[in-house]
Amino acid sequence: MARNHRLSHPAVPTKTSSEITSKKSLLILSVLALFSVSVNAEQYEPGENPIFRNIFTADPAPLVVGDTLYVYAGHDEAGEGQMFNITEWVVYSTTDMKDWTFHGSVMKPTDFDWAIRDAWASQVIEKEGKYWFYTTVEHGPPHSGKAIGVAVADTPLGPFRDAKGSALAFDATTPTPEDPHDWDDIDPTVFTDADGTTWIAWGNMHLYLARLKPNMIEFDGPIREIYLPNYTEGPWLHKREGLYYLTYPCFAHQNMYEKMCYGTASHITGPWTYQGILTDRTENSYTIHPGIVEYGGQWYFFYHDAKLAIDGVPGAMGRRSIALEHLYYNEDGTIKPIRQTKAGVSVPRQPPGGYQRPIFNPGGALVAVDSDIDVTQNAAVAATEWESRPVLQTTDDPYNTAIVPESFNHGDGGATSLGQTFSPDVDFRLEEISLYAGDGFGTTEDEPVTLALYELDKDDEDSAEMGSVSSYRVGRNLLESGERLRINYRPQAQGLLQFHLDEHRQPELKAGRRYVLELQGVRDTAPLFWRRTKTDTHLTGAAYRDRSLIEEESKSGDFGLALYGEALQEQ
Structure with a gap:
């Protein structure tokens, strides 16, 4: 009643x-x-x-x-x-x-x-x-x-x-x-x-x-x-x-x-x-x-x-x-950002003057406009398969399997790197990298993201043949030429994020060798989220956070990753 x-x-x-x-x-x-x-x-x-x-x-x-x-x-x-x-x-x-x-x-x-x-x-x-x-x-x-x-x-x-x-x-x-x-x-x-x-x-x-x-x-x-x-x-x-x-x-x-x-x-x-x-x-x-x-x-x-x-x-x-x-609107139909107040509607409406731009990062920093790599966003939202024919892929259905979002703000300690290890079946020249990623606040001058590729050190023959080890060490960044390789990213829905490498940045990757692709960022920030699987979908690699293996219920998963390039002729 x-x-x-x-x-x-x-x-x-x-x-x-x-x-x-x-x-x-x-x-x-x-x-x-x-x-x-x-x-x-x-x-x-x-x-x-x-x-x-x-x-x-x-x-x-x-x-x-x-x-x-x-x-x-x-x-x-x-x-x-x-x-x-x-x-x-x-x-x-x-x-x-x-x-x-x-x-x-x-x-x-x-x-x-x-x-x-x-x-x-x-x-x-x-x-x-x-x-x-x-x-x-x-x-x-x-x-x-x-x-x-x-x-x-x-x-x-x-x-x-x-x-x-x-x-x-x-x-x-x-x-x-x-x-x-x-x-x-x-x-x-x-x-x-x-x-x-x-x-x-x-x-x-x-x-x-x-x-x-x-x-x-x-x-x-x-x-x-x-x-x-x-x-x-x-x-x-x-x-x-x-x-x-x-x-x-x-x-x-x-x-x-x-x-x-x-x-x-x-x-x-x-x-x-x-x-x-x-x-x-x-x-x-x-x-x-x-x-x-x-x-x-x-x-x-x-x-x-x-x-x-x-x-x-x-x-x-x-x-x-x-x-x-x-609530107030801009002339272009966007909504002016709302400030939460105690006064609420007890005070008369006072429309804020001028255009108020949308907020992407609460810190107020503008999304960075410069990038050291050609980035394509929203190539395939909710992709159930990778575009074209990759030389290597960590999962064949990223939307339905890469369901766990990871950024640099995980847990209490956060992280400065997210990495996916892999071992190619063939020799090839790396030309394009595709991640299954999205969300986040976007990259800014204060919260940048850089891309790195390393060949891993071999602890011993057994670890070199394993799909995952508890941690890894790195040597020279195969993508660097001086400064780190920065990327420019604005928030997108989960989907493909593609990086096209300039010719002088295209390393030759060898069959049977072990590599790791890393996203590197500022600890406790969330410019974007790289999605990973909960189970082992790529047998020659695994997902890492701060270069330590990510495991859930004693199971390791893989970040959504596909690599493209030209196969190298045998000498």
């Missing part, structure tokens, strides 16, 4: 629970929420962040209906030591963006008969007089893992009921056989275009897009995959003046806290252009989640952080709070 609480003044935090169902209990809770003095020492003005302070909330999803703006959110209730415990979906409403009414719980995961827990990210849209609720839950037997359900109601406040009787998408629907994880199907965003067609996008690590049938509970055609740099999860679709926007949390799969990135496209199916970082990480929270909406002729950006404390309980990864900022 919905509970209407005005939140224009600080209120005593109240804890909603599935056990509290009687009208008497609801009345008591309402009185406490309306008339008690806040236990939070800090006072807030209407419109300041966080905008909801009666309970912990996460994953904001705004919806405009007439002159009212609704925001749906998960109720965060993680206890000490818990990562997440999101028990229900609640909704708030406003007509002025400052004073909010709390309507309480509108649905719980177990309202889907096939689900067992976890009220993860959701979005509600209106179509033809019905309100469609697309959300993430934990699927019960016989399936396991996260799934997307669809509920429907006659009003924005519910009651919502299961519209399909089964999951719209679950792990078997979107298989990634070489990259299995049971939270693949999460965080749906739903968008109805001007022609009435409704699209849904979702996913963790993989970003899926599908068209919905008019019944809103079935896919109409194939599930596509969208490739954007640094994508992690939590997508949000919107459209403005004919341009499509896809905003998403990024970098979490790259050993970093989530930031917010976005891309644009002239058609919803792409191609999508990466536009950089919209806003940096939030305080105390590993995650961030977007909600973008136009209301009253103005644009707004919702997100969550973990700054709020309630009843002395501090914010945390599973105790987050929703915040709100004004």
Whole structure:
């Protein structure tokens, strides 16, 4: 049952629970929420962040209906030591963006008969007089893992009921056989275009897009995959003046806290252009989640952080709070970078003057424009095979096998080199190098990347014949002529990154000898990510970090690498 609480003044935090169902209990809770003095020492003005302070909330999803703006959110209730415990979906409403009414719980995961827990990210849209609720839950037997359900109601406040009787998408629907994880199907965003067609996008690590049938509970055609740099999860679709926007949390799969990135496209199916970082990480929270909406002729950006404390309980990864900022566009349609503030929308809109360029590296350094080598980017996004016929390749299907991103920021110590060893079957002159790589912040003057190729020292005959040893030593760099070989790279989606060697830099590589190709960078930086396999796909080599073998569960893998060149005639 919905509970209407005005939140224009600080209120005593109240804890909603599935056990509290009687009208008497609801009345008591309402009185406490309306008339008690806040236990939070800090006072807030209407419109300041966080905008909801009666309970912990996460994953904001705004919806405009007439002159009212609704925001749906998960109720965060993680206890000490818990990562997440999101028990229900609640909704708030406003007509002025400052004073909010709390309507309480509108649905719980177990309202889907096939689900067992976890009220993860959701979005509600209106179509033809019905309100469609697309959300993430934990699927019960016989399936396991996260799934997307669809509920429907006659009003924005519910009651919502299961519209399909089964999951719209679950792990078997979107298989990634070489990259299995049971939270693949999460965080749906739903968008109805001007022609009435409704699209849904979702996913963790993989970003899926599908068209919905008019019944809103079935896919109409194939599930596509969208490739954007640094994508992690939590997508949000919107459209403005004919341009499509896809905003998403990024970098979490790259050993970093989530930031917010976005891309644009002239058609919803792409191609999508990466536009950089919209806003940096939030305080105390590993995650961030977007909600973008136009209301009253103005644009707004919702997100969550973990700054709020309630009843002395501090914010945390599973105790987050929703915040709100004004959103502004440049004349070319790009979004001006967003600064997270306490003031939020309590202050009048003050559009920053002039063009504000997209952020690629939070340090602000421009991407380096000089390079000592001819670089081709985006040659083949999500390549399932190498272009042409390489002389040597470490895996024959990089997209499906090279699934682990590695940069110089791994773990606590980081690294200054990533290396792949190999031994050719034939003598050849090396002309071109192709890596399966992408993501990251891009190369800068302060965070450069250089390329090196060494012939390895032989410790003994046994190690020379092995595909991998625990570490290696290097001698002369076969690609150097004076200075190190710098590369220029801007963030790209995972795909082929190709280096074309000038004639004077083309070394002759000998069959049976052991070499290592290295990417060298600044420790604890992430200009790009070279992807590797989890298993041994190249028998005469292996992947190394700081010249030490990378092993997972006693298994070594290989970086995605292909070498091209001209075979040498036998003398």
